[in-house]
Each structure stands twice: as C-alpha cells, then as structure tokens.
Amino acid sequence: MLEAAQSIVDSSLRGGRFPELVSVDILRRCSLSDAKKFEDGERQTVLAGMVMARVRSDDTEASIGLADAIRDDLLNLGDRTSPVESLLALEAALAEVYVNQGNAVRSNEHVQRMLPQLHRGIRAEWRNRVLGIAAASFAIDGDHVAAEQMIAEIRVLEAEQGWGDERVEYMQAVAEAILGLTSMDAARVRAILPRARSLVRSEPTALSLVRLIEALNAFVEGDLTATLVRAGRVAQGTDQPNGPSMVRTCALGLTAIAHVMRGSPAQAVAMLRDVPLPGMHFMCLAMIRSSAYLVLGEYRGARGATDDCLRMKVVHSRWTLPATLLRRAVANMRLGNVESAVREALEALEYTGRLDPSFGLMLVPTQDLLDLGRLLLSRDRSLAPRLRLVLERMRSIPSPVAPEFTLPVLSRRERLIAHHLRSDSSYRQIADGLHVTTSTVKSQASAVLKKVGASSREDAVQRLEKSGFYEL
Secondary structure (H helix, E strand, O other): OHHHHHHHHHHOOOOOOOOOHHHHHHHHOOOHHHHOOOOHHHHHHHHHHHHHHHHHOOOHHHHHHHHHHHHHOHHHHOOOOOOHHHHHHHHHHHHHHHHHHOOHHHHHHHHHHHHHHHHOOOOHHHHHHHHHHHHHHHHHHOOHHHHHHHHHHHHHHHHHHOOOOOOOOHHHHHHHHHHHHHHOOHHHHHHHHHHHHHHOOOOHHHHHHHHHHHHHHHHHOOOHHHHHHHHHHHHHOOOOOOOOHHHHHHHHHHHHHHHHHOOOHHHHHHHHOOOOOOOOEOOOHHHHHHHHHHHHOOHHHHHHOOHHHHHOHHHEOOOOHHHHHHHHHHHHHHOOOHHHHHHHHHHHHHHHHOOOOHHHHOOOOHHHHHHHHHHHHHHOHHHHHHHHHHHHHHHHOOOOOOOOOOOOOOOHHHHHHHHHHOOOOOHHHHHHHHOOOHHHHHHHHHHHHHHHOOOOHHHHHHHHHHHOOOOO
16 A cells, blocks of 8 residues: 555656556555554555545545545644655645645645745655645635746746756646636746646646646637637546546636627526536636626626625635626626625725736626726726726727627516517417416517517517527
8 A cells, every 4th residue: 555655646746657557546445444554654645645546536526535534534634743755745635636626725724734844855846746736726716926926936946956848747737727817828828738738648637637728728819619619528528527626617617708708698608507506616607607697788697696606705716706796896887786886896806916807807898897997986086006907907808799689678577478489379379378368468579579679579589599588
C-alpha cells in the first residue's frame, strides 16, 4: 500500500508519470481502517494515495466521500511534526478533491495549511504543486489577485529551476482557464492551451480540462459555433464520461453562455431548466439563466431565476456573486423596484476592487447597464470613478446578439391562450376546455395576435416560436 501510495503521490509532481493501474486499483480498494495501521507520516502518504487514486479514476463521488471522512476523523490528518512532504501530500490531495468539486471554501482551508510549509525548505516540485493548487483554489473562489500572485511565484520558480514552458501542471491550468474566462483575456487562454495539451501525455485524466480550454479558446476568439460543439462534448462526457464535476459544470455554463451570445437565449433557458444546480455556485447556472431572461426582456424571470442565490450568497464565488447581483439589479430597475436595484447594484460594485468585472458584464444588454449606471450616478456622484472603470470594460466585451423576435408582454390569460394557439384545437374546442365562451377565446386570441404583430393564428405561433415563448 505504501509503495503504491508513494508512486501516485509522486505522479502529481512536476515531471511525474501517470501511476501504474495496479497501484491505482490497490489504493481504490483500501479503507480508512487499512490506513490506520500505519504511523502518522506513512498514514498521511497512504491516505493521500487513496484519495488521489479515486481522483485519477474520475470517481468523483468516492473521492469526495473519502475526503469528507478523512476531515471528520482528525486523527487521519496526523501530527504537525510529521515529515513535511507527508503533510503536503495529504493536504494537497484533499484540496484537489474540493477544487475539482468547485468547493473553494474547503479547498482554501487546506491551502492555508500548506502555504506556511513553503518556508520549510521543501523540494521545488512540491513548491510548484502547492502554488498551483493555491492558484486554482483562489481563482475558483474569485480572489483573482491572490491567484495571480501564486501564478507569478510559479513563473519565478520555473525560471529558477530552468524548467521549460512546454507544459503546465493541472491545477495551474485550472487557474489560468478561470482567469482567462473571467477577464475575457484571449491572449492568456491562447497561451495556456498548447501547454495544457501536453499535460494529457502524462495525465490522461486531464483530457476533459483540455477540451474545456479548447472550448474557452474558441469562445474568447468569438467562434460561438466551435464553442457550442466543444463545450457540449465536455458537458455530455463524450470524451471523458466521469470528468471532474467542476469541469463539466463550467462546460455546461459555457454552452449556455454561447447560446445567449449568438441570439438564442430561449434555448439557453430551456437547456438549463431541469439541470440541478451544483451545491457550490462557482459557475452559477442560475445567473446564466437570469442573463438569458434579461436578453429576452423577461425581467420577472430574470429576478426569479436568482431568488435562491440571494438566500445562499455564501456558496457563490466572488466572481459569480457580483454578476448575480447585477442581473437582479437590472431586473428590479425594469420592474420599478428602484431601491432594491440600487442596493444590489452597489453591492455588486463593491467587488470591482479585487476582481475584473468583465465576466459580470457579459450577457447583460448594454442599454440596461447604461440605464443602471445613470440611476446610480443620480444617487451618488462619488461613484463616477468606479462606474467609469465598468464603462471601459463594457467596451471590450462583446454584446449578445438580440433575439430575432423579442418576447411580447402577455397577461397570464393571454399566455394560456398563446399555448392553445399552437394546438390543433379550434377556438370552440379551446373554449370548451377552458369553460368559457368561444367569443371570449377569440377576443383573447385577437389580443395576442395584436401584441405579437401577427395577421393570423399561424403567424402568431411562428412569431412566438422565434421569441422562445414555448421553450420558456
């Protein structure tokens, strides 16, 4: 067990090779009781190997279950006087599990225990692994200043060690991808892609991450068709069925974002409707649904999509929470809830100090942002410098294509009639089913036709289909 564990721990370091399958199989069959037979330092190595064997096998549920069990049993974390590399092996393995889950709260706990160990004269390969995990954890959490600092230290270390830049470690690739997306930095994503591709040769389980970075590269380059194809394959598990949940969720979110950007917001709403939201909103799918509703002019839907997010702020990262608040602010402004709009917009604006606002601005119609900015300035002129920064970033972010036909505002009864218009039922049959007169149905249908600018029932149905009404 110990030899197998050491081999899989070493495989995570720079220059390491993917462990033999027999080692992975041995460790996947081990339990906590097996690990307790070893003394502290060896036990930590064995536990680290057990966790990483499950991660390398793409067994997400098993890796999370084991990591949670280790955390609950404090004995397994060992004595702080254990060999430093044994300590780092276990802390790094646990942090990696939670990074792959998108749970920055827990991964940061392990990162904060690892960082002080960097001053204990550890090998350069271990410094590289710790810094990479820290960068990924901070990036997911939305502390992008800290993530950039970790990456800067990695680059200094690479230069000191004479390491080439032909490859990047898995966790650094995660951090670079998130930073590239949130800042819409095409050059950054373009630079990390070939290095990430080389990672697959030594770590085959990195394939889904590489495919996600390829989709992200297509997105920041403006190729939405390629984005949809590549991100869709990752989300569906076409190339790697059981990839990390964090990667799959990001791919699903990117797919929905691409639909909104190319003028198909209703498709994005329909795609996300029945998707269970991840426990940690590091990539908030509800926020993306809200964006789609904003583009459709469905402000009640935009606000309602994020109601749960407002009650669960703590599970959001610092790059999705301000984006969520911004969408609620726009929706409330359009619905006439001015005080709520101002409060939520001001809270979102507080994040601009340590966070590039690009991701939050993406998918929000430009006119909505401008009107919200004017509203804030009318309340507090001292906000002008921060709003100017937001305006500058707006200019560099592509706006979503407007839908071919904007969803009309229909009353509840008109919505019901609009759905019946799509059926083969006659007006009389519709009236019988609703227990009203035929003339009432005709009157309400006429109101629907007028609002959508249609000349016939068939024309109205076509226009409603184009608007995405039936998907919503």
